[in-house]
Amino acid sequence: MPRSFPTNPMLAVEILGLEKTYAIGFWKKKRKDGLKSLHLEIQQGEVFGFLGPNGAGKTTTLKLLMGLISPTAGTARILNQPWHDPAVRARIGFLPEQPYFYDHLTPIELLDYYGTLSGISAPDRRLRIPKLLERVGLAGQGGTQLRKFSKGMLQRVGIAQAVLHEPEVVFLDEPMSGLDPVGRREVRNFIQSLNREGKTVFFSTHILGDAEALCHRVAVLNKGELRGISVVADLTSQNRSRFEVVWQATAAIPAMRAFGNETHVAGEVARTIVRESQLQAALEALKSQSAQLISVNPVGGSLEEYFLQKLGEPDKVPR
Known part of the structure; x- marks a missing residue:
């Protein structure tokens, strides 16, 4: 869980009516809204989650804040400075959704290069x-060429690059992308450690x-529009109404999918999220299929329900 909600009156990020419209089509005469008049405030010391399905506008927002693309309208401030002010760049870190590195380099060589660019002494x-490297779970891998790394390992190198210069605000675009369960836990722990150090973390994700x-607050974005903002603790303190059922025997998958479309399979082990009202029937279905029940655990359905309510499209549940 994140540390207590920050009360520092200074804002880390202030977004004022930020918009982005793209010209599309062969003649570029059509217009598509990537972001519609976004207003958002993020406090210093806060872990803020930006939720939404693919194409919601999360990456567009981050690219605008990083100055990688120009807004159609609106403005933003980071640490009380205009977002496009070069002076603010030394105080922030950024991990793009799909980082690219020269794969003939090793993590040590790459980070040494970025450290030099950031003005860090030898x-x-x-x-x-x-x-x-140890903090992001890559101890002992510093001398290995990046071309030999998995996607998840490259993601962790990217996170290390984003915080090497000890920024005050860290922007992470889908930081858990491509990570296995162990890697996700290590990155979660790392983000929590950044928060304990007083850093602000703004990250996008579609994984609730x-x-x-991790988050103090979350915002839901869909089709370029902000649908809602909420304190996570207020949502997760509500009664839990969903359960994760884990079992072994893939023959039972068709029967379990009758209880919802949230069934995930990894080898011989499968997981299904069911409502409390369906739990007994789901367990009986497993028994009738001679499936081995591994565990039944409550899950925080309230955040998911909030997300779906704001999204307005209940079939598009984040995976």
Whole structure:
């Protein structure tokens, strides 16, 4: 869980009517709204989750804040400075959704290069880089070429790059993308450690479990529009009305899918999220299929319900 909700009156990020419209089509005469008049305030020391399905406008928002694309209208401030002010760049870190690195380099070489660009002295680089690789779960991998890394390992290198210069605000676009369960836990722990250090973390995700575990507040974005903002603790304190049923025996999958479309399979083990009213029937269905029940655990359905309510499209549940 994140540390107590910050009360620092200074805003880390202030977004004022930010809009982005794209010209599309062969003649570029059609218009598509990537972001519609976004207003948002993020406090210093807060972990803020930006939720939404693919194409919601999350990456567009982050690219605008990073100055990678220009807004059609509106403005923003980061740490009380205009978002396009070069001076603010030294105080923020950024992980794009799909980071690209020269794959002939090793993590140590790559981070040393970025550290040099950030003005970090050689002694400080030698001190920080090994510690940082250990914190993101890559201890012992510092001398391996990046071309030999998995997508999840590259993602962790990207996170290390984003915080090497010890920024005050860290922007992460889908930081859990491509990570296995162990990697996700390590990155979660790392984000929590950044928060304990007083840093502000603004990250986009479509995985509600990550947002529930890490965030003070979340915003729901869909089709370029802000649908709602809520304090996570207020949502998850409500009664839990859903359960995760884990079982072994894939023959039972068709029967379990009758209870909802949230069934996930990994090898011989499958998981289904069912409502409390369906739980007994689901367990009986497993028994009738001679499936081995592994566990039944309550899940925080309130955040999911809030998301679906604001999304207005109940079939598009984040996976």
